[in-house]
Amino acid sequence: MTLGHTVDALDIPGWVHGYSGKVRDLYMPESASSLYDAERVLMVASDRVSAFDHVLEPGIPSKGTLLTRLSRWWFAQLPVANHLDPLTPVPDVVADRGVVVRRLHMHPVECVVRGYLVGSGWAEYREHGTVCGIALPAGLQNGDRLPEPIYTPAWKAPYGEHDENITFERSVELVGADVAEALRDASLAIFARASAVAESRGVILADTKFEFGSDPETGELTLADEVLTSDSSRYWDASLYAAGGPDRLASFDKQIVRDWLAANWDGEGVPPRLPLEIVEQTAARYRELIDRLTA
Known part of the structure; x- marks a missing residue:
């Protein structure tokens, strides 16, 4: 970083x-x-x-x-x-x-839940028919809703290193079977709850990530960090998605920034300054999502 x-x-x-x-x-x-x-x-x-x-x-x-x-x-x-x-x-x-x-005793597992096939998951599926090693039905397309949400944990790497996708079995090795199962079950339950709330407001929660820790006094599994924000989640407009047009996968986050940077920077040296219109468009997407969800 x-x-x-x-x-x-x-x-x-x-x-x-x-x-x-x-x-x-x-x-x-x-x-x-x-x-x-x-x-x-x-x-x-x-x-x-x-x-x-x-x-x-x-x-x-x-x-x-x-x-x-x-x-x-x-x-x-x-x-x-x-x-x-x-x-x-x-x-x-x-x-x-x-x-x-x-303060919590944080678990070294980033709890990712995917409800739709998109992003790095789509790239892996095209090559192997899997997402984070989980086999999926043949014939799915970019942006398709998965038969059911899948839990794809990642190992939280030390500062300065990249997080690494891991199998559920590897998460068991890291935190033990009881904690690994609790992390998975809690993540899927929260995703289901949040997806229903979002859909009632015309928004699709495509995927997200959670972090959990244990209460140092009681040992209770506790949701930590930020939760279901535009920086930790991918949201889509449900009406645009249903229409199937070119903007159906436009997300309420900083994807505008990523796309502009990818088109205008080769990855060497210091990144260029963001144009004012990119900054304003990104801020507007953040605000629109909050207005849609919390109205």
Whole structure:
């Protein structure tokens, strides 16, 4: 991962900057010696946008606010334990794009659920008839709905490395059979719930990824990180999809950025600045999805 610029830590009373990823910044209480022993962490979503392992310039205006709003909304819709700490107020300076979360023992498995054949899954299917090693019926086309959603976990690689698709059996080796089964079952159940909510609002949830940890005191499996945002999920307009036109797989996310960058950069050196129209179109897609889902 390459940051396109230096991250300026915010001066937040009572909190100290601990870490910055591609698009989010983590702060710990002043009393904590490190993020690893902090009982609470302030997670702040920035307006930074990344593609092809680079943080690009400029950012997407209000992206952090929009995705935080969507993630909070989804947490409220899902009848599962999550890592939000409702008792610790979010500091005013980041009230619209920050959440305070409880420390968990995170599982090193990214829980991916796919309801449709698209993206890297489509590429693998064309070559092998499988998605992440799972055999699928012959004759499927790009964008087709799968007979049923499939769970395709990934190993969360150390910082600076790429996550790696793994089999369910490999996830058992990593976290044990009981936890691996719980991760799979919870992921599929949440996906089913979220898909039904989205479809009732004219939106298709094509695929998504979840992260879970265990509560250090109770051991309860707990949903963590962001959830069902435009950065972690692929959403389509149900009416466009049904019409079958060229825009039927247009997603409510930063695909506009990826497409422009792929067409205008060879991958060498520093990526070019994003044109204003690309930035504005991306921001509009983020806003449209939130308006559609939360109205």
